[in-house]
Amino acid sequence: MLDILKQNKKSWDKVASHFNGKDALPSYGPYTQTEDELSLFDDITSKKVLDIGCGSGHSLLYMKEMGASELWGVDLSETQIETAKETLKGLNANLSCSPMEEDIGLPKDYFDIVYSIYAIGWTTDLSSTLRLIHSYLKTGGSIIFSWDHPLYPHMKSEDGQIYLDGSYQQEGITTYPNFKGEDAPVVIPKRKLSTYINEVIKAGFTIESVIESNVSAAFDSVKEEVSDRYYSLYKARKFPTTMVIKARK
Secondary structure, three states, X not given: OHHHHHHHHHHHHHHHHHHOOOOOOOOXXXXXXXXXXXXXXXXXXXXXXXXEOOOOOHHHHHHHHOOOOEEEEEEOOHHHHHHHHHHOOOOOEEXXXXXXXXXXXXXXXXXXXXXXXXXXXXXXXXXXXXXXXXXXXXXXXXXXXXXXXXXXXXXXXXXXXXXXXXXXXXXXXXXXOOHHHOOOOEEEEEOOHHHXXXXXXXXXXXXEEEEEOOEOHHHOOOOOXXXXXXXXXXHHOOOOOEEEEEEEO
């Protein structure tokens, strides 16, 4: 686990610029319905929020614009944290460079909302991460997170024909030697949808919503063109790119 975290941290520091402002609220993911469409956060006014995998800080900026009273963020990458500090310049944001799997002394029973936009799937220890998140939240507080739909990485497209590649049943890890086209190898865990759901339950949460997202209405007027890219409107209209889970302590 430590070797994977060390490698992923090094690679994220290298590719961070590719993600400045990407995969950030109000977006939940590529071609995915937005917070404006899903309304999962309810009223954010005066809420204390924690962003797991805060990246460039744009989701925290959105939270501040929506009225959050306290902004906290954790990210594995030092480069991302430095970018987030610039994004949130002038705001009182508590940012920490740390793996989400580690207890770094964040306040317990403190936050109204903990969320993670396209980050939680990177964790090398999902159960520990969710237990920590549970400990950070006040009773009645909520966790909301999005990630690739676990079946989506298996949905390959070739000349417009979509087929299942590999075994969805087999969990484990996938190594990508050139993340975002850089010399930046990363390791990403493979988990089934049921694994995410069951680990949320085991951590002590009550699940309120499991969303296999439709395409955002923002793309309604966009012409669909056949594409074999990993993320494409063509694929997203046939299979959800993203899952979103909301649960409460």
